[in-house]
Amino acid sequence: MLPAGRAQALRSSRDSTACAAKPGPRSVGSSSRSSFPRRWVAVQALDTSALEEQQQQQQAAQLNGNGSSTAHQHRAAAAAGVSRPSGPTATLTDEDVNGMQLDGIQLEQQQQPTGLYVRVRGMVKHFNTAKGVFKAVDGVDVDIPPSSICALLGPSGSGKTTLLRLVAGLELPTGGKIYFDDLDATDLAVQDRQVGMVFQSYALFNHMTVSENIKFGLQVRKLPVDHDKRAADLLELVQLTGLGDRYPRQLSGGQRQRVALARALASNPRLLLLDEPFGALDAVVRKQLRAGLKEIVRSVGVTTIIVTHDQEEAFDLADQVVIFNRGLIEQSGSPNEIIKRPATPFVMGFVGDTNSVPAGCMLVRRSGFNPRLGKARVMFRPSDIRLSKEYVATLDGQQVTPATVNEAANMGWTMKYTLKFDDDVEVEFSVTRAQADKEFKLDVGQRIYVVVPPSAMMEFDETELGSAPII
Ligand SMILES: Nc1ncnc2c1ncn2[C@@H]1O[C@H](COP(=O)(O)OP(=O)(O)O)[C@@H](O)[C@H]1O
Numbered sequence: 001m002l003p004a005g006r007a008q009a010l011r012s013s014r015d016s017t018a019c020a021a022k023p024g025p026r027s028v029g030s031s032s033r034s035s036f037p038r039r040w041v042a043v044q045a046l047d048t049s050a051l052e053e054q055q056q057q058q059q060a061a062q063l064n065g066n067g068s069s070t071a072h073q074h075r076a077a078a079a080a081g082v083s084r085p086s087g088p089t090a091t092l093t094d095e096d097v098n099g100m101q102l103d104g105i106q107l108e109q110q111q112q113p114t115g116l117y118v119r120v121r122g123m124v125k126h127f128n129t130a131k132g133v134f135k136a137v138d139g140v141d142v143d144i145p146p147s148s149i150c151a152l153l154g155p156s157g158s159g160k161t162t163l164l165r166l167v168a169g170l171e172l173p174t175g176g177k178i179y180f181d182d183l184d185a186t187d188l189a190v191q192d193r194q195v196g197m198v199f200q201s202y203a204l205f206n207h208m209t210v211s212e213n214i215k216f217g218l219q220v221r222k223l224p225v226d227h228d229k230r231a232a233d234l235l236e237l238v239q240l241t242g243l244g245d246r247y248p249r250q251l252s253g254g255q256r257q258r259v260a261l262a263r264a265l266a267s268n269p270r271l272l273l274l275d276e277p278f279g280a281l282d283a284v285v286r287k288q289l290r291a292g293l294k295e296i297v298r299s300v301g302v303t304t305i306i307v308t309h310d311q312e313e314a315f316d317l318a319d320q321v322v323i324f325n326r327g328l329i330e331q332s333g334s335p336n337e338i339i340k341r342p343a344t345p346f347v348m349g350f351v352g353d354t355n356s357v358p359a360g361c362m363l364v365r366r367s368g369f370n371p372r373l374g375k376a377r378v379m380f381r382p383s384d385i386r387l388s389k390e391y392v393a394t395l396d397g398q399q400v401t402p403a404t405v406n407e408a409a410n411m412g413w414t415m416k417y418t419l420k421f422d423d424d425v426e427v428e429f430s431v432t433r434a435q436a437d438k439e440f441k442l443d444v445g446q447r448i449y450v451v452v453p454p455s456a457m458m459e460f461d462e463t464e465l466g467s468a469p470i471i
């Protein structure tokens with residue numbers, strides 16, 4: 001997807017701004033933080049709660065009789081440390097200002113590795129709600145090496161977005177620390193974090209063209225780069241060359257998503273945060289964009305954290321997958337580690353297909369697996385089932401359990417069989433269509449002989465699989 005030399009060109013444009021560095025209003029390059037020379041600093045963020053916050057700010061401004069919304073917008077821009085943009089941004093909507101507040105770009109020094117090294121230590125975020133204290137993030141440690149891709153994966157409400165917002169500086173932690181390289185970034189202002197952010201809603205400025213959207217952050221900061229060239233480079237990077245003059249409403253969802261990505265990258269962030277960036281798109285477009293995103297972030301070298309509840313997305317994109325549940329990390333590791341060696345019953349149940357059987361059933365007893373006391377059930381992957389169609393006493397050195405093929409379901413590329421043991425316990429067994437046509441051609445009612453290696457089994461009790469948020 002990436003034209004040769006494009007990433008290099010984008011990197012060079014970062015370097016070309018080195019000599020024109022301009023300190024921002026809230027300098028982190030001061031002596032106390034000199035270990036953290038800054039370059040470009042950008043945050044682009046707009047989500048529902050940020051919108052609510054903006055609306056509340058505006059209401060407060062109106063209630064206090066502080067003039068028109070335009071005046072308010074000027075103040076908002078000033079608060080963000082940006083001069084008022086001219087030209088296409090002269091008639092900013094509230095949404096624009098909101099984007100702009102979080103869109104500050106500051107430019108100082110150069111010579112840093114491309115991606116930030118992000119370390120999260122003992123991170124806690126509790127929300128006070130009518131029902132009590134809500135533990136959205138309840139003690140989380142994560143290490144994200146520079147220029148790697150980390151996926152936060154977990155059920156809805158498990159705290160993924162909250163952690164992302166904490167890293168962006170959009171939420172203040174209840175406890176814990178965030179380090180960017182060697183800097184304690186816990187209290188760093190949003191606009192000082194060198195972060196680019198893409199939200200599911202994209203938050204494009206609707207009355208600006210695609211190019212204007214991408215150039216927006218560069219213009220408000222008056223960054224000394226060729227804005228048109230940079231926008232053109234970014235459009236090429238996200239494969240939207242020629243669409244710069246269109247308005248967001250004239251784009252498909254996938255194209256808008258790519259504009260949002262280009263806008264987030266315009267400021268050369270050292271950390272890219274993506275919250276369910278493909279959530280609103282259909283499966284085919286998701287897959288295409290996923291491939292593009294991977295190539296782009298790899299070529300630019302930006303450290304990337306992506307929040308998703310889509311397993312395929314997480315395992316395909318990430319170097320490191322962090323499995324969230326109830327504000328805690330269940331497991332963190334490479335996609336391979338998580339799939340092959342799930343650390344907890346929750347991970348085993350959440351990732352991939354599993355069979356769950358009573359701990360005392362025939363299959364478990366005959367396998368020789370000994371569940372610990374109090375663990376009522378045992379899980380294993382359907383892919384760990386071995387079977388023989390002929391009677392054998394042992395298979396792979398293990399005593400078999402007889403079963404009957406109870407159902408056969410044609411799932412297109414796969415065949416799914418339900419196997420019923422003589423104690424009425426049922427399990428699922430899937431094979432590819434090609435296998436089903438050859439060695440695994442099973443007929444309903446047929447007797448078969450099954451083993452599951454004890455090493456593939458994991459005991460658990462039902463409470464360990466719960467994902468309801470904790471209050
Ligand atoms: N501002 C808030 N006030 C109260 N509860 C919140 C707030 N933000 C998030 N939560 C709660 O924290 C939990 C985790 O939310 P979130 O991080 O958005 O989950 P995820 O992104 O994993 O779906 C959710 O149950 C959510 O309702």
Ligand SMILES: [Mg+2]
Binds near residue numbers: 160
């Ligand atoms: Mg979320």
